[in-house]
Amino acid sequence: MERKTEKDRWRGFFETLTRKEEWKPHHPRNAIQEIGRATLWHYPAVERNGALPILMVYSHINKPSILDLTEQHSMIGEFLGNGYDVFLLDFGIPDERDKDTGLESYLFDYIDGAVKTVLQHQQTGRLTLAGFCLGGTLAALYAALYPDRIHNLLLFVTPIDFNQLPDFREWIKAIQSGDIDPAVLAPVTGIIPAEQIRYGMRLITAPVYYSPYLSLLNRAYDPAYTEHWYRFNQWTNDHIPMTGAFLRDLLHYFIKENALMNGGMTLRGREINPARIQSNLYMVCSTFDQMVPAAISYPLMELVSSEEKQFIEVPGGHASLIKDGVSSRLMGWLREHS
DSSP: OOOOOHHHHHHHHHHHHTOOOOOOOSSOOEEEEEETTEEEEEEOOSSOOSOOOEEEEOOTTBOGGGGGOSSSSOHHHHHHHTTOOEEEEEOOOOOGGGTTOOHHHIIIIIIHHHHHHHHHHHTOSOEEEEEETHHHHHHHHHHHHOTTTEEEEEEESOOOOGGGOTTOHHHHHHHHHTSSOHHHHSOSSSEEOHHHHHHHHHHHHOSSOOHHHHHHHHTTTOHHHHHHHHHHHHHHTOBOOEEHHHHHHIIIIIIISOHHHHOOEEETTEEEOGGGOOSEEEEEEETTOSSSOHHHHTHHHHHOOOSSEEEEEESSOTTHHHHTOOOHHHHHHHHHHO
16 A cells, blocks of 8 residues: 655645535436425436335535435435435525525425426335435424325434524523514514624634634645545535525524414414324434434424334534435335335
8 A cells, every 4th residue: 555645645635625616416316306496306216115205305504415415325325325316305405586495385386396296207105205404394293294205204413492593592581582582683674694603603603713723733634535525625615505485484483473383373274293193113313412302303203103113322523424324224125114
């Protein structure tokens, strides 16, 4: 094996920091539907296992590239390799045309449209719905609305009990008491820029953002590591804007009303009650997640009517369980329930 030198390490460090390459998918995919700015992608398995398809719904404030980060670190690739057809709902990047797109639209237009298309495309009546972070919250709401369509519900680092949000308890109390009006925090019209989303996430997770660069410097001689580091760092800095309408809904329904826990959420004339969720439920949290600790996610386990439900807590942070791929335990569970 060729011996790596200090020169190789520093060359790799600076080459990685100065790269300007856009992310590209690592597995073949086809766009089969467009809804507004959103795109529904189909990743066909080479050798199908005959199981239900998987529809992935990622958070709409991050790009979903982390699900297919590199050739070696790809959750989508692992599902494909095990014979599952994968569909990904990419919400896209909203602009001023989407300023009035709120929670109702994400549920009844984007997600419902994607689910119907997947079911028709695969000629099946049910599917596996996988949700990540706020995308998991939306997935749980959808499973409560249409329990007959969702056979398996996979939720990763998903906020449910918003009263448990770390570091924001005084803000939460002020919003719930009416001292702060959600309409004041979120513009009546317009879009919250991606930069503001990124700064907000930094305040929660890493106010001093040095350690990733130290990790890169220590292993900058390893091309496989620098590729992974570059793509993950690119993803963490690549937030997307949020519509003002959705931020107002988030603050009203989830922060002020904590409606998933307390009930009373009605959208487009439909009551959303987590007790209506009957899907096989597999929920995953991370031990060191600063953004969505396990205490925020676990309450769903006690609200649903699912007979088969698993709650797993694994080592790592908010994004690590996604970028580290699918565990053998989850893959085994999915085989049993698909």
